[in-house]
Amino acid sequence: MSEQLLDIVLRSLWISGTALLLSLLWSLPLALILGLRRFRGRNTIISFFNAMLGVPTVALGLFLYLLFSRRGALGAFSLLYTPTAIMIGQAILITPILISLLTSAIEAVDPRIRDLARTLGASERQASLTILREARKGSILAGVSAFNRAIAELGIALMLGGNIEGLTRVMTTQIALGVNRGEIILSLEATLVLLAIVFTLTLIANRFRGD
Amino acid sequence: MIVNLIKFIKLMCLRLLGFQVKKSALVAISLIVVVSLSVSLGAFRGQNRLIVSTTTSLYDTGLLDFIAERYFQLYHIKLDFIAAGTGQALEHARRGDADVVLTHSPSLERQFLTERVVGVRKIIAYNFFIIVGPGEDPAGIRGLPPVRALTKIATSGVTWISRGDNSGTHLKEKSLWEKAGIQPAGQAWYIESGTGMGPTLQIANEKGAYTLTDTGTYLKYQKEGLINLAPLIESGEDLLNVYSVMAVNPEENRQVNFSGAVAFIAFLTSEEGQKTIEDFGKEEFGVSLFNPAVQLLRTDSAVAEWIRDYAFIENGECPPEYRLGQEGLYQ
Numbered sequence: 001m002s003e004q005l006l007d008i009v010l011r012s013l014w015i016s017g018t019a020l021l022l023s024l025l026w027s028l029p030l031a032l033i034l035g036l037r038r039f040r041g042r043n044t045i046i047s048f049f050n051a052m053l054g055v056p057t058v059a060l061g062l063f064l065y066l067l068f069s070r071r072g073a074l075g076a077f078s079l080l081y082t083p084t085a086i087m088i089g090q091a092i093l094i095t096p097i098l099i100s101l102l103t104s105a106i107e108a109v110d111p112r113i114r115d116l117a118r119t120l121g122a123s124e125r126q127a128s129l130t131i132l133r134e135a136r137k138g139s140i141l142a143g144v145s146a147f148n149r150a151i152a153e154l155g156i157a158l159m160l161g162g163n164i165e166g167l168t169r170v171m172t173t174q175i176a177l178g179v180n181r182g183e184i185i186l187s188l189e190a191t192l193v194l195l196a197i198v199f200t201l202t203l204i205a206n207r208f209r210g211d
Numbered sequence: 212m213i214v215n216l217i218k219f220i221k222l223m224c225l226r227l228l229g230f231q232v233k234k235s236a237l238v239a240i241s242l243i244v245v246v247s248l249s250v251s252l253g254a255f256r257g258q259n260r261l262i263v264s265t266t267t268s269l270y271d272t273g274l275l276d277f278i279a280e281r282y283f284q285l286y287h288i289k290l291d292f293i294a295a296g297t298g299q300a301l302e303h304a305r306r307g308d309a310d311v312v313l314t315h316s317p318s319l320e321r322q323f324l325t326e327r328v329v330g331v332r333k334i335i336a337y338n339f340f341i342i343v344g345p346g347e348d349p350a351g352i353r354g355l356p357p358v359r360a361l362t363k364i365a366t367s368g369v370t371w372i373s374r375g376d377n378s379g380t381h382l383k384e385k386s387l388w389e390k391a392g393i394q395p396a397g398q399a400w401y402i403e404s405g406t407g408m409g410p411t412l413q414i415a416n417e418k419g420a421y422t423l424t425d426t427g428t429y430l431k432y433q434k435e436g437l438i439n440l441a442p443l444i445e446s447g448e449d450l451l452n453v454y455s456v457m458a459v460n461p462e463e464n465r466q467v468n469f470s471g472a473v474a475f476i477a478f479l480t481s482e483e484g485q486k487t488i489e490d491f492g493k494e495e496f497g498v499s500l501f502n503p504a505v506q507l508l509r510t511d512s513a514v515a516e517w518i519r520d521y522a523f524i525e526n527g528e529c530p531p532e533y534r535l536g537q538e539g540l541y542q
Contacts, residue, residue, distance in 0.1 A: 018247040021240050070307035070466050078466070080308055081262060081291060084248055162262075162293040165276070177294075180407045181271045182428075182435045 001193070005174075005186070009193050012170040015083050016151040019090035020143065027098035034099065035106025036131065046103060052096035057155030064089050065159045081162040086170070089156035094146035101145060105138025106131065137208050144205035148198045261471040262291045264309035266379050267407050269454065270294040272427035272500055275313075277491045282478060288471065298377030304329050304457075307464030311472045315379035315454045317522040318386075324524065324533045329457040331472070331537045332529035334508065334522055335479045336454045336488050336501040340383055342444040343412070343429060344369075344421035352421070353441075357449040361391045368400045370420035374411055375403025379452075384423045387449060412438050425452060427492070427500040434496065451514075453522040454501065456480075460535065473537055480505050480540065 001009070034046060066072050068080040079085045109131045117127040132139075154172040161168030163177060171194045178187030269275050270292055279290040293300075293309065297316045303309040305328045312329060314320055323329050342352070342360060350367040352360035364371055373395070374381040388395050395401040402420070404411040408428040415422040416438040432438045444450070456479055458472035478484045485503035492500035507515050508528075524530060527541075534541060 014247065018244060021244045022248075024240060025244065070464060072306075075307070075466070081293065087248065162291070164291045164293065166289075167291060177271075180267065180294075180409045181273070182409050182432045182437050184435070184437070 001189070005189055005193070007166070008169055008171055008174050008190065009197075011083070012151055012172075012194075013197075015086050015157075015170060016090055016147055019087045019094065019150045020147045022087060023091040023094050023098055023146065024143075027095050028102065031099050031102030031106060032132075034103045035135075046100070049096040049099045049103075053100060055093070055096070057093060057153045058159070059155075060093055061089065061155040061159035064092070064156070068160060080160065081164060081168060083161070083168055085160040086157050086168060089160045090150040090153065093153060093156060094150050097146045097149055098142055101142030102135075102139055105135040105142060108138060109134040140208045141205045144201045148201060152194065152198060259288055259468070259471060260291060261288060261311065261468055261475060262293060262309045263311045263313060263475070264293045264295055264300040264303040265313040266297045266300060266315050266454075267294050268315070268380070268425040268427055269313055269501075271407065271409060272431060272492070274427070274488070274491045274501060278479075278484070278487055281483075281487050282475070285478075285483070286474070288474075290475070296374075296376050296378030297382070301328065304459045307459065307467055310459055310468040311475055312457050312459065313454060314457070315452055316382045317453060317455070317524070319379075319382060320455055320457065321524045324457070324529070327460050327463060327533070330460050330529070330533045330535040331458040331476055331540065332455050332524070332533065333457075333476055333480050333540060334453055334455050334504045334518065334528050335485075337504050337507075337514070337518055337522075338426050338452050338501055339446045340380065340423050340450040340452050341426055341429060341442045342421060342423055342450075343415070343440040344443050345419045346439070346441040348441070348443060349419075350421070353443045355444060357387055357444055357447055358391045360444055361387055361393065364421055365391070365393050365395065365398070365400075370400050370402060370418050371395065372411055372415045372418065372420045372422040373401065373403045374408065375405045376407075378408075380408060380423060380425060383450075383452065387423070390449070409437075412440065416440055430492075430496050430500065448517045448521070451517050451521050453504070453518055455522070455528075458535070458537075462535075469535075473540075476537075477540060 034042060064085070065080070067074050068085055069075055070078070070080070079088070113134060114127045114131055117130045122130065152172065154176060157163070157168070157170050157173050158176065161170065161173065163169050163173040171190045174190045175187045175194070178184060178190070263275070265275060271294065275290070275292050279292070282288060282290060293303065295303065297314040297319060300309065300312045300314055301319060301323045304312050304323065320332060324332060342357060344350075344352070350364045350369045352363050355363065373384055402414070404414050408424055409432060411422055412424055412429065412432050414420070429440075429442070433440070456476050458469060458476060459467045461467050461469040485505050488501050489499050489503045492498065504518060508518060529541070
């Protein structure tokens with residue numbers, strides 16, 4: 001792998017990895033609430049996030065571009081065309097995936113386990129932790145799916161990052177640029193690395209699931 | 212602030228879930244996120260940033276990488292290029308998202324100058340668009356004047372691929388159809404690709420169609436063996452392609468790096484900058500892909516006349532009221 005490509009691959013992992021952690025900061029607590037509690041409007045919220053699963057990345061990219069633009073509401077922060085902008089955009093993009101999959105994983109845990117834990121003398125807190133432990137396989141799958149969606153998307157990286165060499169160029173924008181420039185080999189190399197990353201992570205997640 | 216944030220999240224978890232999330236896990240995730248975000252911001256903060264929104268043909272040929280390298284060697288300033296069509300680049304300027312724009316559409320440049328979105332316009336380079344098509348040339352246009360060629364294509368019904376993306380190339384194409392008195396939109400033989408020059412050339416190649424292209428992208432694709440299209444009409448005043456640089460007007464967008472923009476414009480029009488433009492592509496293609504324009508415009512040669520006819524605004528590169536106090540660049 002050339003130094004140029006390695007640089008791009010590492011940047012992609014760094015940006016999308018941060019996006020995943022950033023998104024977890026709000027997605028995990030929300031999913032825990034949705035998965036463990038019953039309240040009015042809960043189904044509406046879950047349906048909303050399910051519907052948002054298919055949001056086109058260019059639509060989200062355009063919306064955030066207008067927000068981050070120097071003329072936009074958040075223009076004063078000079079976020080446009082920085083890695084930070086891509087991180088924030090991807091974190092928002094994968095929020096519905098994380099919430100939907102984490103909620104289902106938590107819901108799928110047999111409620112009797114919680115009750116059992118309670119009868120065995122566990123506090124409410126210990127019982128909830130038990131459920132989280134039981135849901136870890138689904139949680140790993142949620143994390144991997146979200147990361148894969150982030151690292152494989154183009155619209156946000158292009159519109160918010162601008163594909164600036166050495167700053168915001170990631171694998172997907174490199175692939176698109178290579179096609180425009182007639183440098184197909186570089187595009188193919190980046191594509192192979194991207195596919196290898198996505199496949200490897202999915203295989204690892206499936207292994208956990210099979211346990 | 213961060214400590215308070217973590218306390219808040221913990222409290223919310225406790226209130227809503229009935230148990231506490233492990234403090235160490237929360238601190239670890241937050242810490243990684245904060246460090247990562249701040250590193251990404253620090254990656255350019257403090258550095259003198261110059262955002263150049265540019266037409267794709269200058270970027271995709273590699274000219275701007277070549278210029279950026281030279282510019283960094285000389286001044287240690289990194290240029291951040293955003294490759295877009297001419298129309299999109301000027302919209303970036305309007306929103307203040309770029310400091311400098313590089314474009315090749317005099318009519319659009321005039322419009323944005325008069326709207327005071329940009330200023331300090333300088334013509335930096337020129338070359339010629341070419342009309343390419345299948346080698347067997349089914350419409351028989353080889354060597355014809357451009358406008359007659361378009362009329363012939365329209366009557367023969369051989370497919371024409373248009374960029375359709377408001378790029379400088381697309382606007383040039385539209386002006387040619389206008390000169391020919393033909394309304395191509397909606398015709399069965401007229402296809403809008405809605406994409407960059409490279410992919411458009413590939414579509415033309417697949418469909419055995421004609422298209423208008425800049426020389427640089429065409430030569431690059433032909434050399435890489437990605438297309439096999441013949442250059443059928445290669446020069447003439449109607450196919451002139453003139454590249455200009457403009458700074459985003461700081462009166463309209465206060466945050467732009469105007470001094471950086473002016474310095475870059477001064478470099479592009481300097482002897483050094485013009486030589487950099489001329490040298491590009493000589494090694495790879497054997498010819499210059501872009502011809503420097505600054506020296507030429509001081510002469511009375513035929514091409515200089517064509518440039519003045521086609522790309523001058525009110526008898527100059529930039530009317531005085533839009534020079535934004537940079538008279539020194541126009542002496």
